[in-house]
Amino acid sequence: MTERLKEDQPIFQQIAEMIETTIVEGELQASDKIPSTNEFAKHYQINPATAAKGINLLVNQEIIYKKRGVGMFVSEKARDIVIKKRKEQFYDQYVQPMLKEATRIELSEEQLTKWIKEVYNRGN
């Protein structure tokens, strides 16, 4: 979670997404403790309320849960929830922009599918 913050996207959203990515990648696992609001604030030099807003976004989706006075933890089904959500967003966020650029530069369907197959055949 040391990615730099971008200018053109709300910071609280970026905080939430960074935590999600760490969960998907398995660096943070179920019942692991996540850094506190103040730790996020200090790390990124942001207002603690902004960090709290990002974390609350995940609490509302039951990806993170709070234990009063102890801290915040990754929920049991966190990874499933994030993956399901990201799969739903995948077409809009990645496929559509890619196809838009592909048509713009007149890339053939054949070439495109060839690349996709290559990646999947490599076992990735």
Add this chain to the structure above:
Amino acid sequence: MEIRTNHLTKKYRKEVALDDLSFQLSGDKIVGLLGKNGAGKTTLMRLLAGHFAQTNGEMLINQESPFNNYSLSKNICLIMESNNFHDKFTVKDILKISSKFYPYWDKEYAEELREVFRLKPKKKVKTLSKGMYSALGIIVGLASNSPITIFDEPYIGLDAAFRSTFYDLLLESYERNPRLIILSTHLIDEVSKLFEEVVILQEGTLLLHESVDDLANKHILLSGNKEEVEQFASNKNVIHETSMLGQKTVVLYDETITDPAGLKVSRASLQELFVYLTKEEVKRHARAN
């Protein structure tokens, strides 16, 4: 602490510095006070600290006036760009005097900060460099632990590394002792992420007072094909526009905007918004003349 101003006006002879300003600030938060030169920021902060009286209207902190009212003003620490400390005193003197003046002074913390900024206790204020003078102000401001702590451009002459240290210290200090911290600055890009709320003054009046989140939600930066962008932006409040190579970018403000299909949607930074909003005033002004 609760700050409330009602029709607050301050004139210096004929010059109007604050003009019928009414707004309210409360709770523990870090607030950015922004405005172009001459917008009235310093006047507002000095009225808050009780440095002088207003010409008209009210300046109330917890329903009391801070002017000539030590029992209230001892809770307020204002650190300015300059003229905070008398030339002939040493660093040690300043810290000692401050410890008497501010009831929540943290002596150990002040010493720790003095080490961080490498200030020698016996050095006289007169002989401090600009950066070290600013550092002394920052030390007093943070160690005062004042329920209302105000920094007016506190880092003139401080290099980028020490400014970053200041932001770290500010967040740490706020974490330990949440309070109302007001930070006035021209280096908006550097500090905007520290703010929870922003107050922007323009020619002595309030241009806007918003939470940073609301400000982010109340505007949109659109780019794409010129005709499509223009069609979408027509009859909306456009605060900035540029076009290039058949592409157009506009910034719309104060709209409930639904995402327009086919156009690229993004956000402007606080500094960009500040420039667009205050610049627009200038344009309008020029047209009126």
